[in-house]
Amino acid sequence: MFLINCPFCGERDQSEFSSGGEAHIVRPKQPTELSDDEWAEYLFMRKNIKGIQFERWNHVHGCRKWFNVVRDTSNDKILSVYKMGEKPPVNYK
């Protein structure tokens, strides 16, 4: 059970959060201009990394805010937490 440091509320139990999958996938501004393959790339294709992964989490039973998390999926350690719109920390590339 993770302990997640919500950037708005502080450390809370994992049961207050829901995971929203991979972070930094930007919805195309002009979807109509995309080919089926390009749209499918946005819609379906997700990384599934063993190691350092950038993820979205929602403090759904708390402040309801979405934010980003850097997590090492091999040991579940959360390395960094940052707000939506902020740049991902560079040291975890």
Next chain:
Amino acid sequence: MPNYRIHKTEYIDETKRVSFKYDGKTYFGYEGDTLASALLANGIHLVGRSFKYHRPRGIVSCGAEEPNAICQIGSKKDLTEPNVRATELELYEGLEASSQNCWPNVKFDIGGINNFISPLIPAGFYYKTFMWPKSFWKKVYEPLIRLSAGLGKSPTEPDPDIYDHKYVHYDVLVIGGGVSGIIAAKMAAKNNLKTLLVDDKKILGGSTIYQNNESIKIDDKLSSEWLKNEIQEIKKLSNLTIKTRTSIAAYHGYNFLLAKENLTDHLPEEKKKNKIRQRLWKIRAKKVVIATGSIERPLVFNNNDRPGILLSNSINKYLDYYGVTCGENIILFTNNDSAYETSISLHKKGIKNIIVDLRKSASSELIKQAESLGIKIYFNHVVTNTFGYRKINSLEIMKLSEDGNTTVGNKIRLSCDCLGMSGGWTPMVHMHTQSGGKLDFRDEDQVFLPKENSEDQISVGSCNGDFDLENIIDKTVNKINKFLDIDNQDYQKTNIICSKENDKRNIWLLPNKIPLGKTKCFIDFQNDSTAKDIKLALKEGFRSIEHVKRYTTTGMATDQGKLSNMHALGIIADTAGVKMGTLGTTTFRPPFTPLTFGTLVGRNVGKFFEVVRKTSMHEWHVENNAEFENVGQWKRPWYYPKNSENMHDAVQRESKAARDSAGILDASTLGKIDIQGTDASEFLNRVYTNAWSKLAIGKCRYGLMLNEDGMVYDDGVTTRISENHYLMTTTTGGAANVLSKLEDYLQTEWPELDVYLTSVTDHYSTASICGPNSKKILNKLFPNLDLSDENFPHMSFKEDKLENINCRIMRISFTGELSYEINIESKYGHSLWKMCIEAGKEFNLTPYGTETMHLLRAEKGFIIVGQDTDGTMTPSDLQMDWIVSKKKYDFIGKRSLYRSDTIREDRKQLVGLLTDDPKEILEEGAQIVSDVKSKPIDMLGHVTSSYFSPNLNKSIALAVVRSGKTMKGQKLIIPMENKNINVTVSDTIFLDKENKRLNA
């Protein structure tokens, strides 16, 4: 009756005699006993029958690792408990226990026959034998196996006991209250850290607490005396919490641990009453110290499973802690020094004993002590066989060859009534590995040790492979100082004298002249698997430890192989000729020992099992005989049976009344989201498929929401209340997910939009009145409101007051009838409802539930998201192309509507179905085909909604059918178990296509 209690100890209160029943017979023990120690005091070793071969089995250990002494406690239907280890169960007055694995009784041999046919029960026996014929499994094999295998009986009535949960936070959690755990807890607490020390036993002290050997001393005292002092001291520390009878069940990530505290299991019946039985502690600790100790290994030789054969250290504990001797003529068979402690203890109490040692010689203090006491030692010898049916009565030993691979010389037969075995020690690394820690292998004494890899968790003491007392204390102190970053000097001057083990010799499978195939060298006592089974599995090609384990069932019983896993690994390594450390281990999964369901569930039973949401009208529904349906967490009225009506009759009556005069529905459960902000219109444009910018203030519009993949996600009516203010309704079940999805887009994709979302589902109660007389009823409630079609047309919104309370009234319809929804603050919901009912009396205003609502909307062909859709339906599949804006540049899911897959013509599409026999009602979920003769039958789709319409006097159904749009008028078949039903594809709208009734 024999009495094996031979001396007094401070842990047994001989002034408090306790009577208990075992297998129906009454015995006596004392307060402080476990069931196992009390049985042994009465001379009882035989406690069950083995799983496969039905061999007599006795108590083996004194703790959680016990494989044989498994009991069923009590006989009451609601309180009986299976799988309780007699070695852990504290004795109390009135305890009733029975041996679990002994059908029909422990002394009668029903499965003894298995002993003779045992060559027929090899590894993989269950896989090979009980597979065929398939039909035999449920009716023949399984009941038989269960009956003779003693898996225990679960209670058949609800558990009346109270269980509790508790969340706690600590700086340091110490698991295990032996010598290293006590030192760690003291160091942490004295350094001002909030500390919790848990131990599964009744008292702290581990195995040192009853240690009384003169060659092991701390500060010139017996180690047990020194430790008692330490315990007195830590009890005074204010920021240390000590929890005994508390065992850690699971160690999850982020130092989140579950512990079970036993509060009343040791109390007699009348004292248990009205008390919390067990408490589940949910612990978050900044740092965790694991001091779980180690357990003694058995030795693997022929017939090593007879009653009277125990672990050597357990014999010692029964003697020095409980005052009970396990025999009068004991042989100790060992490969290490610890059996010598037992031997010397026995000798001191005048119990005759001799030692058989695998090692060629040994030279520690303990061995010198034993020799000087004149204890007979057979070095370089091995036990090759044991005898005695219900209890061991003698054994044979032989000399080991130089390399230890065979035996040499003559058999020596020795008589005995008890055999202690010691195959060395296995550190309890369960907690370390559960937390995600890895292991290293130490060749020297063949143990897996925790590999330190975390700053939040550490193992100390014998679970870390430190076995002698000096090593344990010194290393614990150093490690804890470093781990907690403190500088504790308390143990700087502690003077420890102990015996040091110098010689080791480990042989996993002991040699024997008898061919392996004719021996019974047990590895897993609980699941009855032998060395032969492991070898056979290897011969049959199994290599991975995980596969061998499953194939032979070694380590798969409720003890999870605490005594057997190492031997299985060792024999695999030896047979395959690989180094043991390279094989890896099996996975240690929680719980460490079995947990009761009650502990896991805690207080969440009965009406607290699940959260229930009720509308403010709920009491009225109850008073008026409603049957309820669960929709999400909501209780919704399903139908309101009158007199002796069944569901069908009630629904037919309600449906007819709603169309003939008036009906009323509690619609409070629909999700309601308040949307405000200068970009609210633009936001709705992006989330719904249709256009919203031009919706006038005071008007309502139906909207369909898609997922980004183009599939229908939710629907509902949204009302524009003012320029920048909308009220969105969602489906009852989808409310939370819709809000979360909208927040997602708003916060992550469109943060530039000025929009605020607030869930107001619980803030408003809604009464929906429909039918040709609804306008008259509204007029009675709101006499000042102009209800004319010009002033208040369909799909519009008005505000008015009901006795000074503001109401939001929408003229919208989910039934196809003229219909109004009245929203009021929830605290007035019940009054509103009663006023509506009162006003509607003269018009036969009929309350209806969800079933009638579903029927009425189906007559009109309105979909229910989640019933007629399943996450694979596009608007076009639902024949709802009209709601998808062609002009809008973008909305959620738009691009997906013309992917190659979503524009396929042969997708499943929503159609109506009419049965050829109008009285025949289809089953929802039934498959639809066009041809029943072809094999396999081509499935075209399935029925999603089906009702008998009282207003049309015929059966109607909605269905999804491949290429359904083009099939109107075609005949299809619904094949049922005993008949085929003929249907015709129809329009989805069955009633009032022209929408005349909306303005009736």
